Amino acid sequence: xxxxxTINDINSFVDASKESRKxxxxxPTMGALHVGHLSLIDRCKAENDITVCSIFVNPIQxxxxxxxxxxxxxxxxxxxxLEQHGCDVVxxxxxxxxxxNDQQKDFxxxxxxxxMEGEHRPGHFKGVxxxxxKLFQIVTPDRAYFGEKDYxxxxxxxxxxxxxxxxxxxxxxxxxxxxxxLAMSSRNMRLNSEQRAAAPLIFKTLNEAVKTGKxxxxxxxxxxxxxxxxxxxxxxxxYFELADENSLQxxxxxxxxxxxxxxxxxxxxxxxxxxxxxxx
Ligand code: AMP
Numbered sequence: 001x002x003x004x005x006t007i008n009d010i011n012s013f014v015d016a017s018k019e020s021r022k023x024x025x026x027x028p029t030m031g032a033l034h035v036g037h038l039s040l041i042d043r044c045k046a047e048n049d050i051t052v053c054s055i056f057v058n059p060i061q062x063x064x065x066x067x068x069x070x071x072x073x074x075x076x077x078x079x080x081x082l083e084q085h086g087c088d089v090v091x092x093x094x095x096x097x098x099x100x101n102d103q104q105k106d107f108x109x110x111x112x113x114x115x116m117e118g119e120h121r122p123g124h125f126k127g128v129x130x131x132x133x134k135l136f137q138i139v140t141p142d143r144a145y146f147g148e149k150d151y152x153x154x155x156x157x158x159x160x161x162x163x164x165x166x167x168x169x170x171x172x173x174x175x176x177x178x179x180x181x182l183a184m185s186s187r188n189m190r191l192n193s194e195q196r197a198a199a200p201l202i203f204k205t206l207n208e209a210v211k212t213g214k215x216x217x218x219x220x221x222x223x224x225x226x227x228x229x230x231x232x233x234x235x236x237x238x239y240f241e242l243a244d245e246n247s248l249q250x251x252x253x254x255x256x257x258x259x260x261x262x263x264x265x266x267x268x269x270x271x272x273x274x275x276x277x278x279x280x
Pocket of ligand 1: 145147177183185
């Protein structure tokens with residue numbers, strides 16, 4: 001496995017791969033890797049000649065500077081795991097390699113970025129789009145892999161590829177979970193043992209809500225989820241929405257659309273966790 005830190009070096013690698021007509025698959029990450037990330041690497045490896053993973057904690061997508069500072073950084077362990085999973089190239093640029101006072105593009109995703117994560121983390125998706133666009137221009141992959149754990153992000157990236165007319169296939173990958181149902185996340189490392197024990201209530205409650213389904217109306221089901229999760233002294237729901245899976249617009253009645261997904265953000269102490277689940 002090769003570790004590259006400069007755009008020049010990765011450009012040379014990519015040029016050589018393209019000359020020998022090798023397909024490139026790409027998995028962008030912020031590191032602190034877990035089995036969820038590695039499932040993307042495995043899928044990427046199975047579907048491409050070359051697998052490139054990037055590790056870059058992108059400062060401009062953090063609306064809370066404390067969250068950026070405290071984001072776990074475990075680069076040595078990350079590289080070991082990537083090597084074990086047969087990753088070919090890790091791109092680990094310094095901040096100055098990516099952001100050098102150049103004019104940043106201003107992306108607009110309309111209603112997709114005005115709800116849920118977009119509403120509660122102002123500027124977050126603009127920051128995500130800027131870094132993913134830059135990485136796409138650098139790596140020029142044939143395919144790129146994104147987790148459904150960050151479902152709204154996945155939709156934003158699909159839109160980015162459309163807006164920029166990029167010839168990159170975006171491959172959605174299912175959310176991997178711990179045995180107790182908690183969605184795997186780099187942020188889980190920051191939970192203390194009591195918080196970690198409380199966190200599975202999030203997915204458990206989402207599952208109960210799916211089972212309850214249409215026997216409650218939308219308002220009732222939202223209250224049910226929020227109240228049940230908030231019974232834990234370690235958990236505080238920021239939002240829970242039911243929305244159309246494609247437009248991501250929140251719904252007020254079951255018959256507004258047939259593809260419904262529930263989206264949730266919960267504070268567990270000062271760690272913010274997100275999850276989502278398909279309803280119908
Ligand atoms: P991150 O390092 O958090 O930016 O995540 C990098 C990629 O891994 C994103 O496409 C995430 O959606 C994906 N990812 C994160 N957690 C999981 C998970 N539990 N299951 C599947 N994919 C995930």
